[in-house]
Amino acid sequence: MTHVFRRLLYWKESARREALLREEMELHLAERAADLQADGMTAERARHEARRRFGNVTLIHEESREIWMTRFLSELGQDIRYGWRTMTASKTFSFLAILSLALGIGANTAIYSLMESILMRSLPVTDPESLVLLNWTSQPPQNASKQWVHVVHGIQGMFWPGDRGALVSGIFPYRGFETLSDNNPVFSTVFGYFDGHKHNLAIRGQATTAGTEYVTGGYFRGLGVAPAAGRLIEAEDDRPDASPVAVISFAASQNRFGGPPNAVGQSILVDNVAFTVIGVTPPEFFGVDPASAPDLYLPVRTSLLVEGPRAAQLFNDENFYWLEMMGRLRPGVSMAQAQSVLAPRFRQWVATTAKSEGELAKLPALILNPGAGGLGKLRREYSKPLFVLLAMVGLILAITCVNIANLLLARAAARRREMAVRLSLGAGRFRIVRQLLTECVMLASFGGALGILFAIWGVRWLTFLFSKGQENFTLHAELNWQVLGVTAALSVICGVIFGLVPALQSTRPDVIPALKDGRGGGSRHRMQHVLVVAQIAMSFLILVAAGLFVQTLNKLHSVQLGYSRENILLFSLNARQAGHRDPEIATFYQDLRQRFESIPGVSSASLSQSSIVTAGYAGKTYRGAMKIGSVPIEGASVMVVGPRYLTTMRIPSLAGREIDERDRQGSTPVAVISERLARTYFENDNPVGRRITLVDDKRDVEIVGVSGNLRHGGLKSGESSSMTVFIAASQYSPDGMTFALRTSGDPLSYVKSVHEIVRQADSSIPVTNVVTQAAEIDRTISREVMFARLCAGFAILALLTACVGLYGTMSYNVARQFSELGIRMALGAQRGAMVWMVLRRVLVLAAIGLAISLPVTLAATRFVKSLLFGTQPNDPSTMAIAGVVLFGAAMLAGYAPARRASRIDPLVALRHD
Amino acid sequence: MGRKPKKNDSLPGSLDMLILRTLSLRDLHGYGIVQFIQQSSGNELLIEEGSLYPALQRLELNGWIDGDWGVTSNNRRARIYKITAAGRKQLALETRQYAKLTLAIAQVMGME
Incomplete structure (x- = not known):
């Protein structure tokens, strides 16, 4: 190898060496001329004779240059040419080797890049490592008889399962937040936030929906984010008497104002409430949840203005859990230390909120989790699938490497005779090994180059697959060059090892056996079989x-839904956010429904508080207790629907009638129940004409019909035939509504007409979540x-x-x-x-x-x-x-x-x- | 390039051996090597002087000789070559092969 090194050194110093060589030759000519002159020649003749004896100077120059420089290069060129010839000679081999390498490298890099961006990337904020997520864990809220006994009386947010059936969550009551944030010895800041979902954002009369995040005054300071323009929300903006201010995202400032500086100081309407934009977040900032990117940040206190009187309970109710929290550790404080300080403080406070012995027995316990990566929703949802995928692509890469090894082994065996012939004709062993190595590296390079393409394409494709069906999904995935480097290096090393070992073997000095039988090699043969197995x-x-x-x-x-999947267009409107109020809002929706139904090609139109798929958890509906006489109904859900809902959704009507236009504000409140509910509570009696009491609303509804069973909540999680109570939207005081249009032909071709009708009715209402029923289910x-x-x-x-x-x-x-x-x-x-x-x-x-x-x-x-x-x-x-x-x-x-x-x-x- | 009637081309590759032999006796610069070979062969061996230099490059590249800048007897800067340990080995090898070859030729020619 010093050989190669020496040559490289020569090559590097070629210019200097050439000058020196010239000097050496000049000296030679001068000395020869001097000798000849001493023998009696004239100076002129001596010089001439010296040159004659020396020969062609240029040619000699060429020759010597070739010796130390060109030979190396020309041999490399030769190797590459020869390698190319071998590659093209066995096209199938080369094609398969390159393709499998490229796929292995590409798939691995793409999956790993995605994984890294979901599971391991830190938030783009100052010192993310010192951020801590505040969570709590407790025993399951249901007692033995399935009744809810827990200090958590109401929530707005998420639970997720912990170890051994425990309940884990990151939401707290506002008092809990105050308890933990005041005079905190271990955190320099504690800040809270909650997802305000979509709101109607009107700027200069143009309305769209905007993802909203409510944040406490310490949010931006705690995260250590610097504004792109103006200033960000501070503590004084989050007081009950503060004037309403908003911070918008960089993207929103560009889309709606033409740049951050233009946005500052502008007034905007959020659900018809006036706010002043005071600043813009930096471009890379997306909040604390890698799965979403809010357009609008509002002080938590302004939820009182935007969310209506309901929000008042958020700040006063100690048993209503809704605010998520993060803290930033003071320098030198570890997460364990912080937990040991805060857990007793939280426990002491939460004990005071327990209303019974049962609640006191399973109080939530504070736990801290690393907050560098932001919220863990995406991680919880996708980490397992991603690990499975990673394991699979890992296997693919292994198969690929084994395949390359196998192909190279087979080829080396096939070329043993060629090697032996070349050796016996005097080729250097090193030269042959180098030749084989060049071939392997060439294969690997082609595979690697193609692999990069596959990886780039794969990351895009995977992001698309992952984000499919999720509006406003912002996954910040990009190609991870380190991973690409590692996988590429892995396959190259594999190629080189499996190319080199047989190469060294077949260039053993003893060539006679190979020349004699040419097709031997029992051990390699076994090796191949092992690889194939x-x-x-x-x-x-x-x-x-x-x-x-x-x-x-x-x-x-093949899951039975109980309702129609095809030819239905869904979209959402929220008239309340645009300023419509009871009782006008009900007639407004009613009127819209009739106009949609009159679109040519639409056979029926209806509305409900949400699509059936999301009915379990979205939209404003009745969620309190229900009774038939004195018998409580358990496990039934209420769907608020407009006229002709069963017809539109093709849910069979088994008895009585469905909800229709006769059911108005002021007429007898009605309900339609599903077959399972009817069977469970009325057995063989006819339920039509009987009454259901909505306990929290203090009113009764009369059952006017029985529908077929339908599956709520999609294909996976939904119960096969859940019990449903349909109540009339016109009799309920609705918020946002999801319309359903039964169409002939492609549902999406009616979107334009829908937009037109809504614009005519009220141009300040944006149409959102436009989707076909089939896509919604998928x-x-x-x-x-x-x-x-x-x-x-x-x-x-x-x-x-x-x-x-x-x-x-x-x-x-x-x-x-x-x-x-x-x-x-x-x-x-x-x-x-x-x-x-x-x-x-x-x-x-x-x-x-x-x-x-x-x-x-x-x-x-x-x-x-x-x-x-x-x-x-x-x-x-x-x-x-x-x-x-x-x-x-x-x-x-x-x-x-x-x-x-x-x-x-x-x-x-x-x-x- | 057959311009030189007396060019030493009867034994290709022997130039390397001659250079190594020369340098095994003393360190010399290019011109000195040519002079030495010519003089010690009684002017029988006349090498094309220019071809010495590629040969020197090749030998140096193989690690058999080492060149260093020094000063000639008449005080001019020149590259002085000396033989390395590997060079001596190579010389021994080539000498053996050469002896074998000449012996064989001599036998064929009936001179032995």
Whole structure:
């Protein structure tokens, strides 16, 4: 290797060396001339003679330059040319090697980049490491008889499951926030925020919806964010008597004002409440939740103005949980220290809010979590799927590497004779190894370059898949060059190792055996088989996983919804946010519905407080207790709907009538109940004419009809036939409404008419969430769709790669046994027998691979149980299908070489040395 | 390039050996090497002087000789070459091969 180094050094110093060489030659000529002159020549003749004897100076220059510089380069060029020739000579080999490398590198980089951006990236704020999320955990709120006994009486926010059935959440009452933020010895700041969802944002008379985040006065200071223009919300802006101010995002300032400086000082209307824009957040800032990017930041106190009188309870009710919190640790304080200080303080306070012994028995306990990455919603939702995907692409990369190794091994074996010939003709061993190395590096470079393209494309595609169905999904994923470097290096190293080891072996000084039989090499042969078995084992695992996810998707698609999926257009309007009030708002919606119904091609139109898919948790509806006589109804949900809802949704009406235009403000309040509810509470009696008491509203509704059962909340989570009480929107005092239009043809082609009608009715109301019912339903399973697609893709990739490996190995075997097979043919072996001989080996390899893989697969698939639906991780039919597919593919891959074996002409084979 | 009638081309590659041999006796600069070979062969071996330099480059590249700037007897700056340990080995090898070859030729020619 010093050899190479020396040469490189020469190359580097080429210019200097050339000058020195010239000087050396000048000296030579001068000395020769001087000697000749001393012998009696004239100066002129001596110089001439010296030159004559020296020869062609330029040529010599060229020659010496070539020796130390060009030789290296020209040899490299030679290597590359030769490598290119070998690559193009075996196009299939090169194509497959490059493609599988590129896919392996690309898929790994893309998945890992996405993972990094979701799971590991820190918030773009000052010193994110010292941020801490405040959460609490407690025992499950339900007691043994399923009754809710907990200090949390009401919530606006999220719970998620912790260890052993515990309840974990990040929301607190406002008093809790005050308790923790006042005189805090361990945090320099504690700040709160909550998602205000969408609000109507009107700027100079133009209305759109804007994602809103309510923040406490310490929010921006606590995060350490500097404004792009103006100033950000401070403590004095978040007092009950402060004038309403707003901060808008950088993107909003650009879209709506043409740049941050123009936005400052402007007045805006948020749900018809006037605010003054005081500042703009920096471009990279997206709040504390990586899954969303609010356009509007308002002081928490202004929720009293925007959210209406309901918000008053937020600040006074000690048992209503809604505000999320983060703190910034003081320098030198650890998270554990902070927890030990704050947990007793929180416990002491929360004990005072307990209203009974039962509530006191399971008080929430404060826990701190690292806040550098922001809120964990996205992480909780996607970390497992991403790890599964990462494991899969890891396997793909392994298969790829094994494949490259296998192909290179086979090729090295095939070229052993070539190497031996070259060696015996006097080629340097180093020269040959370098040649082979150049070829490997060339393959790897092509694969790597293509892999970068795949990775860039893959990140985009995956972001699209992940964000599908989520409005305003802002995933800040970008290509992770470090990961790309690592995966690329991995595959290159793999290529080089597996290229180099056989290369070194085949260039052993002892060339005679190779020259003699040329097709030997038992150990490599075994090695190849081991590699093929490994590939088959890994492919089986991926195949089974893909099968399980495809099965899950099939099961989800065959779920009975109880309502129509096709030909329905959904969109949302919120007239209350635009200033409409009771009782006019009900007639306003009623009027709109009639206008929608009159659009040509719309057979019926209706409305409800939300789409059926989101009915469980969205929209303003009745959520209190209900009774039939004195019997409480349990587990039923209320849907607030307009006229002709059942007709529009194609929900069968089983008895009585559906809610229609007769049901107005002031007429008898009515309800329609679902079949299951009717069966449960009325058994075989006719429920029509009976009454349901809405306890919290202190009123009764009369049952006028019975509908078929329908599934709420999408395909995965929804109950199969939940109990539903439909009540009339006109009799309920609605907020926002989701309209449903039954259309002929593509629902989305009616969007324009809808916009037109709404603009005529009230131009300050934006139309939002425009979507077809089918897409709305598919949103609930977007993760499963994505999984099934990705895994199916991966499985095909793995299978193809493994088949290529198998094909390569078998072809090589057949070529190696050429003479033997020829002799068999000459001795009268049947063609079928020959085919079987080769295929039998394929089957044995596949069977060994399968046998190894089966227990591993059974163990591994248990980890994806929570991602499956209607399928068990050890589903025997999926396993069987995967096995059959694998054997089938293996047979196909083995058939071509087997056929070749059976077509060997004995005469040719016997003459072949 | 066959301009030189007396050019030493009977034994290709022997120039390297001659240079190594020369340098094994004393350190010399390019011109000195040419002079030495010519004089010690009784002016029988006349090498094309220019071809010495590529040969020197090659030998240096192989690590058999080392060149360093020094001063000649008449006080001019010149590159003085000396043989390395690897060079001595190579010389020994080439000497052996050369002896074998000449012996073989001598046998063929019936001179032995």
